[in-house]
Amino acid sequence: MSLYIYDPTVADELSRARGVGRYLQILRAALPEATFTASVKQIPTNAAFLNPFFDPIKPPLSLTRIAKRQIAVIHDLIRLKYPHQFPLGLKGKLNVWLNRQALRYYDQIITDSETSKADIHKILKVDTRKISVIYPCLSSTLGETSSLAKVPPKPYVLYVGDATWNKNLVNIARAVKLAEIRCVFVGKTIERTVNKEWDSQYIHPEQQELYQFCREVKDDPLFIFPPSVSDEELTGLYQNAVCNLLLSRDEGFGFSFLEAAHFSTPSILADRPIFHEIAQDSALFVNPEDFGAIAQAIVKLVENNRLREELGKKARARSHDFSLDKMKKELKITLENS
Structure with missing residues (x-):
């Protein structure tokens, strides 16, 4: 049976630079025989039919069956799990209802973690x-070639990701100030909004955290926001960082841990x-709401070379459990049995 995979990046060039594009790159490598449309x-x-981005908040691709077999990939349900931080509005609530109906036509759901699986079962x-x-x-x-073009003077720590509430950027900023260390932030949303002029009279609840973060980092030389970071430049940033920071309040997976681990760069999670599911014992774990504890962990890795190298080696070993061959095998089993 021929396999078709929905690819929104064909019509939306902006998606190619986001997580959408990254996941599709992986699927192309894992399922080279598939047709992307x-x-x-x-x-x-x-x-x-494989829908790699089933998002309950967005309008469904179809309210009827499209193909003989249908598989949906739901990466996480963060927005449904935290309704106060991510208020849906009438359109969002309608889309959620419509997607619940659309899910009946999918024979199997793929997700990125056991944590997300539990959320899908509970919420949907x-x-x-x-x-x-x-x-x-x-x-x-990632990692084919390296560039030092965006690497600042050492030492520095690295954040790679989005700017939504769950990313916990305000506590990261406060920890960086307390640790008195440079931090490089890589992410399109952060890059676009860090120097934005905000209308403080009304800020959407979903952007309150980002607004506070922008106030925290304004005109502070500790915070570095390089524009348009390429894969080569990101490789250089990972390779030379003291550590990767991933202090999210919640996630569906946690790509930056895996990326940092590939270069034997430790993470503070x-x-x-x-994150215990993904990293096991190969990272430093801290309370994400305690910026003092985050700062202490940063300083600990700056000052303790042995610990940094030990965690980097553990992370590198753990990253081998997330291989293309393993993903390819599991995808084919799921596609055959759905």
Whole structure:
């Protein structure tokens, strides 16, 4: 049976630079025989269809069955899990209702972690037997070549990611100030908004954390926001950083841990179930709401070379558990059995 995979980046160039593009790169490597398409109307009814970005907040691709077999990938349900921080509005609530109906036509759901599987079962009421956990791996383009163009003077720590509430940017900023160390922030949203002029009369609840972060870092030389970081430049930043910071209040996976681990760069992670699942014992864990504890962990890695090297080696070893071959094998099993 032929396999078709929905690819929004064909029509949306901006998506190529985001996590959407990264995950599709991985799928192309894992499933080279598949056909990638931006139009579900082109998918034959006797084919298998993989929707790699089933997002309950966005309008569904279809409210009827598209293909003989259908598999949805739900990466996380952070926005549904924390409704006060991510208020949906009427359109969002309608989309959630419509997507619950659309889910009935999917034979199997793939997600990135056991933590997300539990959330999907609890929030969307999906039978756990219909949910397969397939850990993602790294894109093959990361680490091929390295550039020092964006690397600041050492020592520095690194944050790679988005700027939503769950990313905990305010506590990261306060910890960086307390530790008195430079921090490089890589992320399109942060880059676009860090120098934005805010209307403080009304700030959407979803942007309160980002607004406070921008106030924390304004005109402070400790905070570095390089524009348009390429894979080569990101490789250089990971290779030369004291550590990677991933202090999210919650996540569906945690790509920056895996990316840093690939270069034997240790991570300071939030003491949350998702990160214990992904990293096991190969990172430093701290209370993400205690910026003093985060600062202490940063200083500890700056001053203790042996600990930094030890955690880097452990992280590198752990990263081998997230291989392309393993992902490819598990995807094929799921596709055949759905």
